[in-house]
Amino acid sequence: MSLVAGSYERFIWGFKLKTLKHSTETLTLSPIFSFPSHLSPIKSVAVAGSVAVSGGSDDTIKIYDLSTSSEVGSLNDPTATVTSLALYTPPSLSSFPRNLFSAYDDGNISLYDADPFVHLKTMKIHKKGVNDLSVHPSGKLALTVGRDSCLAMVNLVRGRRSFCCSLGKEASMVKFDCSGDKFFMVMDEKISVHEAEDAKLILELESKKKVLCIAPGMNGLVYGGGEDRNLTAWDTVSGKVAYCIEDAHSYRLKGIVVLSKIDGASEDELFLVASASSDGIIRVWDVRMANKNKSIPLAEVNTKSRLTCLAGSSVKSIKRPLADSSKSSKEEDEPTEDL
Secondary structure (H helix, E strand, O other), X not given: OEEEEEEOOOXXXXXXXXXXXXXXXXXXXXXXXXXXXXXXXXXXXXXXXXEEEEEEOOOOEEEEEOOOOEEEEEEOOOOOOEEEEXXXXXXXXXXXXXXXXXXXXXXXXXXXXXXXXXXXXXEEOOOOOEEEEEEOOOOOEEEEEEOOOEEEEEEOOOOEEEEEEEOOOOOOEEEEOOOOOEEEEEEOOEEEEEEOOOOOEEEEEEOOOOEXXXXXXXXXXXXXEEXXXXXXXXXXXXXXXXXXXXXXXXXXXXXXXXXXXXXXXXXXXXXXXXXEEOOXXXXXXXXXXXXXXXXXXXXXXXXXXXXXXXXXXXXXXXXXXXXXXXXXOOOOOOOOOOO
């Protein structure tokens, strides 16, 4: 399992979560790389298998190969600060992404073929900056929210915006759930749950303080954290808190990653969630213990930097040259076909 974090100080941090002495209960976050990859603060990171990407205020996207712990290139197509990144991996390519999607502070989003990284198209989606972008599990559409207080749907097959509506208030985040049947939006202290088919509001989840990061989990759960310093799991069916790790960090949470398996774990896999704080600390939790006693992190590392974002992958990294353009024929319904 890999974790990648970006920081205000321009540093990118990469870690591998491993078991110690063949025990699934003793974990360690082993560093795999750390260096100043951007010229200004890093705003977003994304990970899929052995591939990681980061975007910053320097209008650049950096690409990393986790199997070799190295930076392998950069994309200079961004038209402004990179605010959100997403890697899409079809089920048939479980360890290597097919597409990269990026959102910018000028309202544009870009689409890339990720094997190799080739720019396909840039589209104007919002009148102002894009705050967040989320790709549907099918890879055919994406949702975006922007500083123009609008929610937009993008048809990734045709490469154009297909829907846009005013929210009346600016949303900072949007995320599809694991099934793609629902999506979540964050507005200050509230997380709203919507039907993906028609955007119908199902329920609202309310935190005590501003929510700064969310991550969808299995079994209808969504994890959130922010100014309250707690790691909270909400049940999106009942609308109640399933469990909560209070004071998970000493400072506000800036990133959450839900993970289900690690290298070397037994068949009875741990249910893991990683969290990052603005004080530079990354922690890994077994959230099943949240309601039993005061939770103690299974692993912890201090980067000693102001972390801004966190991404990770449970898929084992496979050594594959990122520059290799050889690939199998693409399925007709994949987003790169008609662009």
